[in-house]
Amino acid sequence: xxxxxxxxxxxxxxxxxxxxxxxxxxxxxxxxxxxxxxxxxxxxxxxxxxxxxxxxxxxxxxxxxxxxxxxxxxxxxxxxxxxxxxxxxxxxxxxxxxxxxxxxxxxxxxxxxxxxxxxxxxxxxxxxxxxxxxxxxxxxxxxxxxxxxxxxxxxxxxxxxxxxxxxxxxxxxxxxxxxxxxxxxxxxxxxxxxxxxxxxxxxxxxxxxxxxxxxxxxxxxxxxxxxxxxxxxxxxxxxxxxxxxxxxxxxxxxxxxxxxxxxxxxxxxxxxxxxxxxxxxxxxxxxxxxxxxxxxxxxxxxxxxxxxxxxxxxxxxxxxxxxxxxxxxxxxxxxxxxxxxxxxxxxxxxxxxxxxxxxxxxxxxxxxxxxx
Amino acid sequence: xxxxxxxxxxxxxxxxxxxxxxxxxxxxxxxxxxxxxxxxxxxxxxxxxxxxxxxxxxxxxxxxxxxxxxxxxxxxxxxxxxxxxxxxxxxxxxxxxxxxxxxxxxxxxxxxxxxxxxxxxxxxx
Numbered sequence: 001x002x003x004x005x006x007x008x009x010x011x012x013x014x015x016x017x018x019x020x021x022x023x024x025x026x027x028x029x030x031x032x033x034x035x036x037x038x039x040x041x042x043x044x045x046x047x048x049x050x051x052x053x054x055x056x057x058x059x060x061x062x063x064x065x066x067x068x069x070x071x072x073x074x075x076x077x078x079x080x081x082x083x084x085x086x087x088x089x090x091x092x093x094x095x096x097x098x099x100x101x102x103x104x105x106x107x108x109x110x111x112x113x114x115x116x117x118x119x120x121x122x123x124x125x126x127x128x129x130x131x132x133x134x135x136x137x138x139x140x141x142x143x144x145x146x147x148x149x150x151x152x153x154x155x156x157x158x159x160x161x162x163x164x165x166x167x168x169x170x171x172x173x174x175x176x177x178x179x180x181x182x183x184x185x186x187x188x189x190x191x192x193x194x195x196x197x198x199x200x201x202x203x204x205x206x207x208x209x210x211x212x213x214x215x216x217x218x219x220x221x222x223x224x225x226x227x228x229x230x231x232x233x234x235x236x237x238x239x240x241x242x243x244x245x246x247x248x249x250x251x252x253x254x255x256x257x258x259x260x261x262x263x264x265x266x267x268x269x270x271x272x273x274x275x276x277x278x279x280x281x282x283x284x285x286x287x288x289x290x291x292x293x294x295x296x297x298x299x300x301x302x303x304x305x306x307x308x309x310x311x312x313x314x315x316x317x318x319x320x321x322x323x324x325x326x327x328x329x330x331x332x333x334x335x336x337x338x339x340x341x342x343x344x345x346x347x348x349x350x351x352x353x354x355x356x357x358x359x360x361x362x363x364x365x366x367x368x369x370x371x372x
Numbered sequence: 373x374x375x376x377x378x379x380x381x382x383x384x385x386x387x388x389x390x391x392x393x394x395x396x397x398x399x400x401x402x403x404x405x406x407x408x409x410x411x412x413x414x415x416x417x418x419x420x421x422x423x424x425x426x427x428x429x430x431x432x433x434x435x436x437x438x439x440x441x442x443x444x445x446x447x448x449x450x451x452x453x454x455x456x457x458x459x460x461x462x463x464x465x466x467x468x469x470x471x472x473x474x475x476x477x478x479x480x481x482x483x484x485x486x487x488x489x490x491x492x493x494x495x496x497x
Contacts, residue, residue, distance in 0.1 A: 040432045041407040226406070226433050295410045295457065297430050319409040319432045326409075348412070348428065 099271020
């Protein structure tokens with residue numbers, strides 16, 4: 001797994017603050033990260049009803065600038081980068097030559113350049129890839145002097161607007177800048193829990209005070225990586241290194257929404273032959289959700305069978321605190337991936353029936369423009 | 373009744389007769405595992421070998437093996453855990469017991485820790 005590439009464990013900028021909150025810290029993506037504070041289920045349910053503060057400072061924050069940056073980025077990403085509106089955020093993918101996914105990322109068209117957030121475990125490889133594939137006129141600045149927090153949940157807006165008035169005017173996948181004292185916060189209305197919420201880039205020297213002030217508000221509690229994983233799984237959001245990897249193309253990985261119409265017509269991105277063919281003819285396998293009757297979780301790596309034939313492999317599996325039963329995602333042969341198929345998972349040598357299901361498992365509650 | 377502990381955080385209560393015992397995981401272990409959502413128990417009649425797999429405890433995050441503190445034959449799994457696996461969180465060392473068994477050889481208890489030794493062991497972790 002990519003997490004093992006960087007053996008040194010770095011502290012997050014707010015490391016001492018997490019420990020003071022009672023966090024249990026674990027190594028993840030090269031950092032000591034809080035996995036939980038009071039407990040995964042309590043933190044999960046708190047986020048779904050109130051607001052959770054997640055420290056995602058391990059993720060890579062990159063600023064890509066220079067003449068022709070958007071054109072250059074568009075040549076290696078499958079999304080319409082040139083057409084991202086000012087202060088809009090778009091989901092995209094870094095692709096290998098054969099169309100396999102190297103990472104998933106968020107691109108924001110900021111006034112100072114294209115701001116890209118990549119996964120923590122992949123960030124060094126991503127930067128090397130970008131340096132190799134972008135022309136010399138385009139500069140990649142790895143922003144290491146800013147921490148990154150996500151404030152997620154239905155009350156995230158109530159809390160954050162008291163700290164930075166005006167943030168409530170943004171809609172899902174929009175970004176803006178706000179003053180916080182004499183500091184500048186880069187804020188987007190986005191996240192990876194399925195809830196309304198924000199991601200906030202904060203100068204590292206102010207990471208602890210930002211976390212402290214937010215968690216002093218009655219709506220907000222710190223939430224660890226454990227609940228981050230169960231929340232994103234319920235929201236049907238794939239996790240790189242698990243549901244997506246370099247053998248999975250965007251069509252198989254349910255991520256073809258990252259490829260807008262013009263790019264499908266024009267092609268001209270890594271792996272376009274394979275990806276456009278899969279869009280035309282349908283993929284051989286597909287990332288699908290499944291539910292489990294009973295209480296026994298079916299974890300990552302479990303094979304799925306139709307009769308005696310293996311037709312898939314679980315890529316993420318766990319227990320849904322909101323639904324109170326196990327759920328998961330699996331890469332499944334296309335013929336068996338439609339919702340409602342009953343398959344057998346093999347867990348510790350025993351067969352357990354699972355039913356493929358539409359995702360998200362818990363409805364998204366994004367604050368979308370044009371939706372009341 | 374005498375209680376012993378393993379370094380893998382199982383406890384075993386041995387009846388005064390020395391022939392039967394009850395096994396569970398310690399309060400320290402449940403705290404490390406977090407919210408427990410499922411426990412897979414051995415069926416009655418299952419032969420267990422000291423140090424071998426005996427049960428599986430699933431938290432929200434992960435599945436963890438529970439090992440047999442001694443060799444023996446399972447007489448009963450705790451039926452309460454089927455409907456309420458969180459009993460392991462709330463009462464790990466009492467109502468949240470895992471299974472009872474008939475011991476093969478009580479000399480296997482030698483080398484297990486008593487309560488004081490286990491407490492010192494946990495404090496050293």
